[in-house]
Amino acid sequence: MLTLEKLRVQQGDFDLSADFSLQEGARTAVLGPSGAGKSTLLGMIAGFVQTMSGRVLFRGDDITHATPGARPIAMLFQDNNLFPHLDVTQNVGLGVTPDLRLSADQKAKVFGALDRVGLAEFATRKPAALSGGQQSRVALARILVQDRPLILLDEPFAALGPALKAEMLDLVSELALENGATLMMVSHDPADARRITDQTILVADGVAHGPQPTATLLDNPPPALQAYLG
Numbered sequence: 261m262l263t264l265e266k267l268r269v270q271q272g273d274f275d276l277s278a279d280f281s282l283q284e285g286a287r288t289a290v291l292g293p294s295g296a297g298k299s300t301l302l303g304m305i306a307g308f309v310q311t312m313s314g315r316v317l318f319r320g321d322d323i324t325h326a327t328p329g330a331r332p333i334a335m336l337f338q339d340n341n342l343f344p345h346l347d348v349t350q351n352v353g354l355g356v357t358p359d360l361r362l363s364a365d366q367k368a369k370v371f372g373a374l375d376r377v378g379l380a381e382f383a384t385r386k387p388a389a390l391s392g393g394q395q396s397r398v399a400l401a402r403i404l405v406q407d408r409p410l411i412l413l414d415e416p417f418a419a420l421g422p423a424l425k426a427e428m429l430d431l432v433s434e435l436a437l438e439n440g441a442t443l444m445m446v447s448h449d450p451a452d453a454r455r456i457t458d459q460t461i462l463v464a465d466g467v468a469h470g471p472q473p474t475a476t477l478l479d480n481p482p483p484a485l486q487a488y489l490g
């Protein structure tokens with residue numbers, strides 16, 4: 261279980277609080293108006309954003325002050341964070357160890373992940389020689405080799421066309437299910453939330469609200485969400 265206990269952050273005149281838990285294995289969308297604090301919420305959990313008060317607990321351990329790398333978290337951002345001078349295998353290998361000195365077992369793990377995302381034959385290509393969807397798959401393979409129980413996605417597929425985005429969402433969903441990982445995904449598209457999540461956190465008016473069933477929330481949106489959905 262991931263618990264955000266009276267967690268609060270302040271950045272200039274922006275204030276956000278969160279006080280809820282997520283069950284392990286849950287798939288959760290994070291929706292809300294632009295600037296409401298969705299990325300900030302993920303940053304608080306991942307340790308990139310300094311919190312002012314409250315605690316973050318995972319499986320009962322207090323990780324509030326742990327460095328990002330020491331948290332049980334793998335995070336995927338919109339731009340995929342691939343290194344242009346490294347090939348596909350190396351980009352994925354970075355998820356195993358930053359110095360890229362991989363043991364035979366670790367190399368096998370990297371190739372296993374590439375195979376799982378359908379990129380085995382692209383192992384020696386540089387990112388520039390891949391399509392947008394293939395680049396997203398590389399980034400996903402890197403998430404896979406990290407073996408973290410909590411996967412945070414910050415609009416990772418926003419730049420892809422609708423069909424490819426749907427395909428990538430389904431792949432993420434399958435991978436999370438296979439690994440028993442807990443998934444949190446920021447999106448601007450309610451259809452993404454409906455497609456792969458069971459529950460949704462609404463971030464609005466300075467509060468990240470506790471999760472509610474995605475369909476219930478989207479079928480009967482509260483005013484803040486209604487205004488945003490239009």
Ligand SMILES: Nc1ncnc2c1ncn2[C@@H]1O[C@H](COP(=O)(O)OP(=O)(O)OP(=O)(O)O)[C@@H](O)[C@H]1O
Nearest residue numbers: 271272274292293294295296297298299300301463
């Ligand atoms: N380092 C910072 N210092 C001060 N304010 C910041 C900082 N980073 C973000 N903010 C502010 O915090 C608020 C929340 O930003 P955040 O990026 O979390 O929103 P969001 O809901 O993810 O937005 P979007 O949907 O547009 O990506 C915004 O008002 C933003 O301007």
